[in-house]
Amino acid sequence: LPLAGLADASTDLGLLAVSRRDAYIAQCSIAEPAHLATSLTGAFSHRGPSLLHLFAPSPARHGFATDRTLDRARAAFQARVLPLFRYDPGAEGLFGSRIDLAGNPNPGQPWAIDADGQALTPAHWALGEVRFAGLFRPLPDDAPQPTPLIDYLTMDDGALPERERVQRTPFIEQAANGAGRRRVRVDPALVRVCIQRKHAWQVLQELAGLVTPFIARVRQQAEEQVAAERSAEIAALTADYERR
Numbered sequence: 001l002p003l004a005g006l007a008d009a010s011t012d013l014g015l016l017a018v019s020r021r022d023a024y025i026a027q028c029s030i031a032e033p034a035h036l037a038t039s040l041t042g043a044f045s046h047r048g049p050s051l052l053h054l055f056a057p058s059p060a061r062h063g064f065a066t067d068r069t070l071d072r073a074r075a076a077f078q079a080r081v082l083p084l085f086r087y088d089p090g091a092e093g094l095f096g097s098r099i100d101l102a103g104n105p106n107p108g109q110p111w112a113i114d115a116d117g118q119a120l121t122p123a124h125w126a127l128g129e130v131r132f133a134g135l136f137r138p139l140p141d142d143a144p145q146p147t148p149l150i151d152y153l154t155m156d157d158g159a160l161p162e163r164e165r166v167q168r169t170p171f172i173e174q175a176a177n178g179a180g181r182r183r184v185r186v187d188p189a190l191v192r193v194c195i196q197r198k199h200a201w202q203v204l205q206e207l208a209g210l211v212t213p214f215i216a217r218v219r220q221q222a223e224e225q226v227a228a229e230r231s232a233e234i235a236a237l238t239a240d241y242e243r244r
Contacts, residue, residue: 012200017051018087018207021095024050025087031074035084035103042088055082063130072128078105078112079125080201085208099208108210110198111150119150122194123172123186135187136174143169149186149194156195 014027024046026039036054043050057073059066076082084103091098105112111119118124126132139146145168147155152170170191176182186194205211 013051014053014082014085015200015203017053018099020049022048022089023087024048024089025053025085026051027053027055027082027085029055029073029077029082029084031070031077032084032103039086042086046088046090048089053082057129061131063133064128068128075120075125075128077103078114079120079122080104080111080197081122081125083201083204085204096207096209099204101204101208101210107205110153110201121149121153121172122197123149123190126190127172127174127184132190135190136184137187139169139171139183139185143171143185145169146171146183146185148172149191152191153194153198156198 014025017023017025024043026043028036028039030036039052043052055073055076057064057069057076059069062072064072077084084101086100086102088098088100101107111121114120123135126135147168147170149170149172152165152168155165155168169185171183171185173181174184202211
């Protein structure tokens, strides 16, 4: 399968490099020249090791029209395949505050949303390149429990046990020749990549402090405290009213 380098989040070059802590790390795309220029400036200014991981897709090798090169490069980070980020060890603050996820659409969410309100996953990105054509098949009428891929990926967060997830058939919709759209099933290998890329993105979110269990706990505690104070205030007002 042409999934080398994406199949295991543990081999994510950018995340591995960040673990050095003293190196300037940037993951960039040719579709975002401003982000690339800022990253290059930071890398050359840093007094220490630097690594720039630049995504530049190849029309001939990856299977798409040459005039779509920038679109394909943009789709890769929009779909969380290779998200944009910078880690500057010389920046102020602690480790997490030195990670910058600027440039990624909907950085606080698991997936980016397109103009039609559709979540973009690595499978949506892969659908646009010939090298991944073998990972998609028309969804048969007798497919067991057809499930939109985005719902299937949400189930991975614990909403549905593994033994029940494997009984479903994840699919996405593809523009058909002419009018309308058709459903295509997503190969299990690509589904696993979607899950792994989602987990890698969640790691970046947590490291950057955008989405963390600690923030969720603080928010819950604050809401509970406000609710308790509000209940006490209402009880006091009620008691005062009854006395009057």
